[in-house]
Amino acid sequence: MIELKGKRVLVIGERDGVSGPAIEVCVRSAGAQVLYAETLCFV
Amino acid sequence: MDLEGQGRIKQVIEQAGSADVIAVLGANSSAAVEMTALTLKSGDPSYAGPLAGIALGIPSYHVLEPEIADQFERALYERELALSALAMDVAEVVAPLKTIRDSAPV
Amino acid sequence: MSFPAITAVANVLAHAPGLVRYGSKPLRDIGQDPAVLEAITPRLRSYADAVAYAPNQVFIGNLDPEMLGAVPRPWFRALDGTASSTGAFGDLIGECELLGLLKLCDRARLVHLDAATLAEARAGLARRGIVTPDEMAALAAADAGAINAIGKSGEAIPLWLDGRVVGAMSRGHEQDEALTANVLLENLAAKATGVLAVRRLLRMVERRLGPGDIDFVLAGSEEAVGDRYQRGGGGLAKAIAESCGITAATGFDVKAFCASTLYAVVNAAALIQAGLFSRVVVVAGGSLAKLGMKYRAHVARQMPILEDMLAGIAILVERPGARGSDPSARGSDPSARGSDPSARGSDPVIRLDTLGLHTIATGSAQQAIVEALVITPLAKAGYRLRDVDRYATEMHNPEVTEPSGSGDVPRGNYRLIAALGALRGELPRDGIDAFIAAHGMPGYAPTQGHIASAVCYLAHALRAMRAGQIRRALFMAKGSLFLGRMTDASDGVSFILEI
Numbered sequence: 001m002i003e004l005k006g007k008r009v010l011v012i013g014e015r016d017g018v019s020g021p022a023i024e025v026c027v028r029s030a031g032a033q034v035l036y037a038e039t040l041c042f043v
Numbered sequence: 044m045d046l047e048g049q050g051r052i053k054q055v056i057e058q059a060g061s062a063d064v065i066a067v068l069g070a071n072s073s074a075a076v077e078m079t080a081l082t083l084k085s086g087d088p089s090y091a092g093p094l095a096g097i098a099l100g101i102p103s104y105h106v107l108e109p110e111i112a113d114q115f116e117r118a119l120y121e122r123e124l125a126l127s128a129l130a131m132d133v134a135e136v137v138a139p140l141k142t143i144r145d146s147a148p149v
Numbered sequence: 150m151s152f153p154a155i156t157a158v159a160n161v162l163a164h165a166p167g168l169v170r171y172g173s174k175p176l177r178d179i180g181q182d183p184a185v186l187e188a189i190t191p192r193l194r195s196y197a198d199a200v201a202y203a204p205n206q207v208f209i210g211n212l213d214p215e216m217l218g219a220v221p222r223p224w225f226r227a228l229d230g231t232a233s234s235t236g237a238f239g240d241l242i243g244e245c246e247l248l249g250l251l252k253l254c255d256r257a258r259l260v261h262l263d264a265a266t267l268a269e270a271r272a273g274l275a276r277r278g279i280v281t282p283d284e285m286a287a288l289a290a291a292d293a294g295a296i297n298a299i300g301k302s303g304e305a306i307p308l309w310l311d312g313r314v315v316g317a318m319s320r321g322h323e324q325d326e327a328l329t330a331n332v333l334l335e336n337l338a339a340k341a342t343g344v345l346a347v348r349r350l351l352r353m354v355e356r357r358l359g360p361g362d363i364d365f366v367l368a369g370s371e372e373a374v375g376d377r378y379q380r381g382g383g384g385l386a387k388a389i390a391e392s393c394g395i396t397a398a399t400g401f402d403v404k405a406f407c408a409s410t411l412y413a414v415v416n417a418a419a420l421i422q423a424g425l426f427s428r429v430v431v432v433a434g435g436s437l438a439k440l441g442m443k444y445r446a447h448v449a450r451q452m453p454i455l456e457d458m459l460a461g462i463a464i465l466v467e468r469p470g471a472r473g474s475d476p477s478a479r480g481s482d483p484s485a486r487g488s489d490p491s492a493r494g495s496d497p498v499i500r501l502d503t504l505g506l507h508t509i510a511t512g513s514a515q516q517a518i519v520e521a522l523v524i525t526p527l528a529k530a531g532y533r534l535r536d537v538d539r540y541a542t543e544m545h546n547p548e549v550t551e552p553s554g555s556g557d558v559p560r561g562n563y564r565l566i567a568a569l570g571a572l573r574g575e576l577p578r579d580g581i582d583a584f585i586a587a588h589g590m591p592g593y594a595p596t597q598g599h600i601a602s603a604v605c606y607l608a609h610a611l612r613a614m615r616a617g618q619i620r621r622a623l624f625m626a627k628g629s630l631f632l633g634r635m636t637d638a639s640d641g642v643s644f645i646l647e648i
Binding site for chain 3: 015016018019020041042043
C-alpha cells in the first residue's frame with residue numbers, strides 16, 4: 001500500500017478519463033507534491 | 044505517452060531526482076495505462092522517444108486504483124473521480140499496473 | 150420562440166495518401182529516420198479501398214451510422230466493392246482531384262502541377278459537377294523540368310500521386326516560418342476541402358438558392374493562417390467564400406481547437422437570431438497535420454494507413470421562414486413532425502435557449518463537464534436523458550484509435566453520459582450499455598479533430614429528422630484548450646437540435 005503523503009508526483013491525466021487538474025487536486029489533498037502535470041488528448 | 048511528454052519528464056527528473064517519485068495516471072484504457080507505465084519504469088518500449096533505453100524506474104499508479112483513491116476524502120472523490128470510476132471498467136483499466144510495478148527492474 | 154434552422158449539410162472526403170508523409174507525426178518521424186517512409190508507403194490504401202471502406206461510406210451518407218455495428222470488424226477487410234464515391238451528403242474524391250482543387254484554390258502561385266495531372270483532375274472534378282470547365286482551363290500547368298527544379302531547390306516540397314512526383318508546393322517566403330511550404334500546404338488543403346464542401350452544399354440547395362443568397366460565412370477548422378507577425382491571426386472563411394462565388398458575404402474564422410466547428414454553428418445561429426443575417430454558411434476544411442497521426446500502430450499491426458482522408462463539412466443555417474413558400478420546404482410526411490400541431494416544418498432548429506456551456510467555473514472534473522454540456526441544457530429544456538434520441542459526441546473511428554491504445558473515443562464519451570445518468574438515478578447502473586445501444590452510435594469519422602467532434606453527425610441527423618425517424622439530438626464538442634499551454638482548462642460546447 002503506497003502512501004501519497006510526502007511523494008513527488010508526475011500527473012498524467014487524460015481528457016476523456018481523469019484530467020490532469022482533477023488528479024492534481026486529489027493528490028495534493030493527500031499530502032503529495034506535484035512535480036509535473038499534463039492532460040493527454042489522444043485525438 | 045508521446046515523445047514530447049517523455050522529454051519534459053526526463054528534464055524534470057534530471058533536475059529533481061527520482062527519489063519518492065511516482066506517476067499517477069488518469070487514462071481510461073488499459074492499453075494507454077500499460078504503455079505509460081512501461082515507459083516510465085523501463086524506457087520507451089518503441090525505442091523512439093527521449094526515454095528510449097532510459098529506465099527511470101518510476102512506479103505508476105492510476106488515480107482510481109483503490110489504494111490511491113481510498114486516500115481522498117469522500118466529498119473530493121465524489122466531485123472529481125466518482126463519475127470516471129463508474130464510466131470506465133476500473134479493474135480492467137488498472138490491471139496491467141500491479142504486474143509492471145512488481146516486476147523486476149530492467 | 151423560434152430558432153434558426155439547419156437546412157442543408159455537406160460531408161466530403163478527399164483521399165490523400167500522397168500527403169500522409171506531410172502529416173505532423175509522419176513528417177517528424179521521417180525527418181529523424183527516412184526508413185519510416187519505406188514502412189508507410191506499402192501500407193497506403195488505394196482509392197478503391199478508401200471508397201469501399203464502411204466508415205467512409207457512413208461519413209458521406211451512403212450508410213447510416215447505426216448500420217456500422219452490423220459490419221464485421223475489422224472494417225478495413227469488410228470492403229464493399231459496389232460502394233459509390235458519390236455520397237448522399239457529398240463526394241469522396243481521389244487524390245488527383247484533390248491536387249486539382251489545391252491548384253484551383255491557389256491564389257499565390259505556389260502550386261505547380263504537371264499537365265497530365267491537371268487534365269485528369271479537371272475531367273474528374275467536372276464529371277462531379279464541382280468545377281466549371283472555364284475555371285479549370287484558366288489554370289496553367291507546369292512542365293516536368295520546372296517541377297523537378299523547384300522540388301530540388303529547397304524552396305518547395307514535392308507533390309506525389311500514385312508514387313510519382315507530379316508537382317510541387319512552394320514556400321511563401323524565404324525566412325518566414327509561418328509561410329513555409331509545409332504550413333502553406335496545410336492551410337491550402339483546409340481551404341480546398343472547405344471549398345469542396347461548400348460547392349457541394351450550394352449544389353444541394355441550387356433549386357432555391359444561389360451563392361449570392363448567402364449573407365455571411367463562418368469557418369471553424371484548426372489550421373493557423375498568418376505570417377510571422379500574426380501566426381494564427383488570419384483565417385479561411387472569406388478565402389473559401391471567394392472560391393465559391395459567395396460574393397455578397399463577408400465572414401471570419403472561429404478558433405476553439407476541436408470545438409471550433411460546433412462553436413461556429415452556434416455563432417451562425419446567434420447572428421441570425423439577432424437579426425443580422427438570414428443565411429449563414431459554416432465551413433470546416435480538413436486537417437493535413439492529422440494525416441497518419443497513428444501510423445506507427447497501424448504499420449505495427451500490418452493494417453492499412455487509415456488516416457489518409459481529409460474531411461470537409463459545410464452547413465447552411467437559415468432564419469426560420471427564410472425558406473418562404475418553396476414546396477420543397479415542406480416535409481414529405483406531415484405526421485412525421487410529431488404530435489405538435491404547430492410543428493416547425495421540415496427543418497430542425499438549434500435550441501439557442503439551452504446551450505451547453507463549459508464556463509471557467511465549471512472546471513476540469515469530469516462530472517462537472519458532463520453536467521455542463523448535457524444535464525444542464527437538457528434540464529433547461531425540460532428533458533431527461535432518454536428524451537434525446539441521439540447523442541453526437543467525439544465520433545472518431547475506433548478502428549483508427551484502438552491500435553494505438555487510445556480506446557474507443559465515442560464509446561468512452563457515451564459511458565460518461567450514461568454513467569452520470571446512473572448516478573442521478575435516471576438509469577439503473579446495469580442499464581448503461583442499453584442506453585448506449587439506444588442513444589449512441591459507433592464512431593465513423595476520420596481522426597480529423599474538429600470534424601469528428603459532433604458536427605459530422607449533423608447531415609445524418611437532418612436526414613433522419615426529416616424522415617421522421619428521430620426528433621431530437623444533442624451535439625457536444627470538446628476542445629482541448631490545455632494543448633496550447635496557455636491554460637490547463639478544457640473546453641466544450643453543446644446544443645440540442647430538434648424538429
